[in-house]
Amino acid sequence: MSLDDVGSTNDEARRLSQTEAAADLLVVSAVTQSAGRGRRGRAWVSPAGNLHASWLIRVESLHHAAQLGFAAAAALVAALAELVPGPEFQAKWPNDVLAAGRKCCGMLLESAGSHWLVLGIGVNVVAAPPPEGLNHPACSLADHGYDGGAGAVLEAFCRHFHPLLTAWRQTGFAPVRAAWLGCARGLGQPTVVRLENDTLTGTFAGLDDEGALLLDQGASGVRRILAGDVFFPDAR
Structure with missing residues (x-):
C-alpha cells in the first residue's frame, strides 16, 4: 500500500491490523510522514525521496518478536551493500544501520495486538537530518x-528480509543472530553504553540468545544490556 502522506506508516499499519485488510507482510509506504518517530519517541525527519515504510508481520507470540x-x-545491510558500492554498511545495536560509520537508517518495532508486529523502517535515501x-x-x-x-531500496530489502524471516520462523533466532553478528559495528571493540541513569564501559562481546548486548567489563563480569544508547569510540 503506497500513500502520499501519513502521520506515521507504523500507525497506519497498526490501524490496518484491526481490519479485513490485515495480511502477513503487508507493506505500508508513504512519500512523506508528518509524525514519523524512532526509538524512545524521538522524531524521525521524513522528507520526500527517503524511504518510509512499515511491515505488518504475523507472529505466534510477541515474546521473541523483537528479534526480527x-x-x-x-x-x-545486505541490500544497501548491493545497491551502493563503496561505503561499508554495518548494523549497530539495537536497531540502526550505518554507512561508513554514520547513521543512514533507523527501525521501530511495535506490537499491534497479540499476534501482529509492526516493523517500521526509515532510510535516508536522498537527505539526512541536520546534525x-x-x-x-x-x-x-x-x-x-x-x-x-x-523503491529500489524497498525491493532489495524485501528480497533479503524474507529468507531471514522464514529462517526465524522455522528455526528461531540462531540464523538471524549469526547474520547480524556478521555485519555488526564494533564487535570486540571498546564500548560505551549510556543508560537512563548511568554510563557503562567495556567491550562489545556479542549478543545473547535473546538479542541483549553482552558487555564484557573484565573483572566485573559480562553484563546484559537490554536498552541503551551505544557508542564505539574506537570501532573501525
Whole structure:
C-alpha cells in the first residue's frame, strides 16, 4: 500500500491490523510522514525521496518478536551493500544501520495486538537530518553516490528480509543472530553504553540468545544490556 502522506506508516499499519485488510507482510509506504518517530519517541525527519515504510508481520507470540529487528538490520545491510558500492554498511545495536560509520537508517518495532508486529523502517535515501540534536552523525545514501529511488531500496530489502524471516520462523533466532553478528559495528571493540541513569564501559562481546548486548567489563563480569544508547569510540 503506497500513500502520499501519513502521520506515521507504523500507525497506519497498526490501524490496518484491526481490519479485513490485515495480511502477513503487508507493506505500508508513504512519500512523506508528518509524525514519523524512532526509538524512545524521538522524531524521525521524513522528507520526500527517503524511504518510509512499515511491515505488518504475523507472529505466534510477541515474546521473541523483537528479534526480527536484527533480521531487518542484517537484510538492510545486505541490500544497501548491493545497491551502493563503496561505503561499508554495518548494523549497530539495537536497531540502526550505518554507512561508513554514520547513521543512514533507523527501525521501530511495535506490537499491534497479540499476534501482529509492526516493523517500521526509515532510510535516508536522498537527505539526512541536520546534525543539531542528534546522538549520532547521520548521512544519506546520496552522500555516497546513490542516485536510485526509494523503491529500489524497498525491493532489495524485501528480497533479503524474507529468507531471514522464514529462517526465524522455522528455526528461531540462531540464523538471524549469526547474520547480524556478521555485519555488526564494533564487535570486540571498546564500548560505551549510556543508560537512563548511568554510563557503562567495556567491550562489545556479542549478543545473547535473546538479542541483549553482552558487555564484557573484565573483572566485573559480562553484563546484559537490554536498552541503551551505544557508542564505539574506537570501532573501525
